[in-house]
Amino acid sequence: EVQLVESGGGLVQPGGSLRLSCSASGFSLRSYAMHWVRQTPGKGLEYISAISGDGGTTYYADSVKGRFTVSRDNSRNTLFLQMSSLRADDTAFYYCVKVRGTGPNSWFDHWGQGTLVTVSS
């Protein structure tokens, strides 16, 4: 059974940093591109980042480009999202998402349960 478990969320001050992790099980992480999607409480979904299976190609939404860095450790079946220069509008649930195919252009077939990041002083 595919499982994605995010961790690392919490309360952080504006301008601060946080690193999210996503532990994957039930499949070989290296075979799939992965995405991060966030959702402001009570609002819609926003794609923020993606990474190819080998980690060689990364993608970012304009809203986080230059502040967030996605990476992966396939040997540990773990995906990461390093977030810096955090702002109040980064407050959201962050989901780790697996795609169905090997490349990033595929539908999102499994989602983690999400981890809440709150940016506030």
Added chain:
Amino acid sequence: EIVLTQSPGTLSFSPGERATLSCRASQSVSRNYLAWYQQKPGQAPRVLIFGASSRASGTPDRFSGSGSGTDFTLTISRLEPEDFAVYYCQQYATSPWTFGQGTKVDI
């Protein structure tokens, strides 16, 4: 960036009724790489439809997707109580992989 517009924001139905949800893209979605997701309160989204019209594993056959190019539709033939949720469309043809703002199907 492909902007997806879902309208209206909320639809109200009774169980047993047919629901039709719309998703319009600002430009053509290549290869009909359009998915629909269902999200219930306190849960992560789950995929219902991919490739505009293919049901994902576990999706009941009362859910169907149609459309191509810039206009897509999700139809729920007979609403069950568990279908009252928020539905999002998403294009996965090109980065950034954008979502519509969602349609809430309400009782």
